[in-house]
Amino acid sequence: TPSATPTPSASPTPTPTPTPTPSATVTPSPTPTPSPGCVWSRNHWRDHPEDWCVTEIQLGQHTYTAAEALQIMNEPINNNGLVDLAQQLIATKLNIACNHADDSCIAQTIIDADNMIGDLVVPPIGDGFLTEEAVSGLVATLTAYNKGNLCAPVCSGTPTPSPCQLDKPALACSASAASNISLDVTGGPSGGPAGFVVQWMTLADFVANGNRWPDDPDELCEAIFSDVLPPNQTLRVTIGDDRLFDSLGVQSDCPGDPLLCDTDYVFRCRVNQSDACEASPWSNTAVCDTLPCNPGSNCTDSQGYWRTYPNVWPLQNLMLGGVSYEGTQLLQIMNRRAQGNGLIMLAHQVIAAKLNIATGADPAGVQQAINDADNLIGGLVVPPIGNGYLSPAQTSRLTETLREYNEGTIGPGHCQE
Structure with missing residues (x-):
């Protein structure tokens, strides 16, 4: 589990088309x-x-x-x-x-x-x-x-703080798996009181764009974290399908997309605008790479892969704890974001692990974690099929072990997709 997992902030949207004034409320x-x-x-x-x-x-x-x-x-x-x-x-x-x-x-x-x-x-x-x-x-x-940025100005009697800009953060590679990369985000003297944003793309695409970040947001990925970045302190975040998809309060336009294995990526970050100050300049550009994949059949895929490709599932029903689920129900569970429910986080990894094993991945080193996870789930019915709940504190150890197996950090390694 990444340390100090941040939570999300609002992402901007275009100004809506004016329409008649709604009835008074x-x-x-x-x-x-x-x-x-x-x-x-x-x-x-x-x-x-x-x-x-x-x-x-x-x-x-x-x-x-x-x-x-x-x-x-x-x-x-x-x-x-x-x-x-x-x-x-x-x-x-x-x-x-x-x-x-x-x-x-x-x-x-x-x-x-x-x-x-x-x-x-x-x-x-x-x-x-x-x-x-x-x-x-x-x-x-x-x-x-x-804030007076649309069709009505700020009241002149309202004290306006002196314009300022938050200090630029620093970014460094931390650790890698075949499908994700961990980054260390370090705040400047002002920190990030309103959170921060991370952008990334492949190094190949960056070079093809003239070693420049594109102006079109559709040409890159972005994740917005709303937790405070303390001044001169470091938070570790993980960019990759499992972490962004199930992390509470992280907004991303690429939440379920695993990184490509054995691939160089570029990353940058900046802290978000606060009530008093403008957003910081962009940080340094960090170049980090994912680990190589396992080219054989004895390998694993992450939950993001299984969620995206249900047509290749080797099984059409699975037991989670003491409850049996059909394929359509399992896919509903896989597409349900955890939003702080440890039961959903754990179920995602158990489903992926069992599908990997059914495909031929060696379960050695993870079978006990699967057994322990099933015992912990017991008779709880996983949302959205049911309304079961476990706190993340109860499930985090097992979830992390199974995540590492599915991502290829432990076990036979991540499949070549």
Whole structure:
């Protein structure tokens, strides 16, 4: 398991096409607005409830009192995208209701956000939950609006911090397997208070582009980590299908893509923009390589391979613990991201290991881990087929052993794909 596994932040989306203003969802009170036509950020509304001009706010299908909405604004996000979305939506609706800010560019986003929330009740008032990935585009657009980057300016009375840019991080290769590479990301003096982003592509593609990083994001892969990068401290992250697919709070456009074996890759990173400072410059470009594959038949493939190629599965039913699953159910499990459920993480690796063994891979050194995993799973039914749950702390040791086997770090080695 990589040390200090980071969690995700919002990735930007294009500004939505203006649509007619949605029906009012904020009930105003007589409080006058001192700065018409401008916007304040989420943090301003959270810290200055005396500026609120409303008695209630509607989020999705539920109406909250101003006191309840303020509780939501002060609720830690803790990887719950519903809280993140609700806080930005509250700020947006307050800007429109209290400051009479132009909403022509944000009206459709408000409708989409309310539809996304639906009948969920936002913590701490309720226990609703949405993944950060599901709401990232909406959060990014609402945040841009509330910071004055869209159709309404920042209120002139709001103190603006001096422009600054976060310090550039450093990047170094750490360890490799046939299908993934671990990197050490070291923060500069300012650290990364809003997380960081890593980009990568093959060295061959980089050279073909004139030893330059492409401007088109479709020509490379990217992963966004939202955990804080402490100043002058190092976090280790692993780029590869299993780690990105099952890591809580990591957003990536290549979450299930294994790296190619025996291949050189280039990587770079930068820390994300914070409330006070711009994103850092890009780090150094690190060149790292994956390990060679095993060209024979006695070899293993990662969970990403088996998830992508169900047509080559040697078995169409498997036991996970004491429960039997058909092929279609197993594929549903393989396509279900763990989102902090250790049972799903473990099931992914058990399925891959059993498929590898059925294909002819030597189980020596991993059979006991498979037996222990089945005993731990017992009668739990894995989501989305059931609603079983194990904490990652309970499963991490077995999950890591099986992951190393499937990725070829231990055992007969990774297959040549």
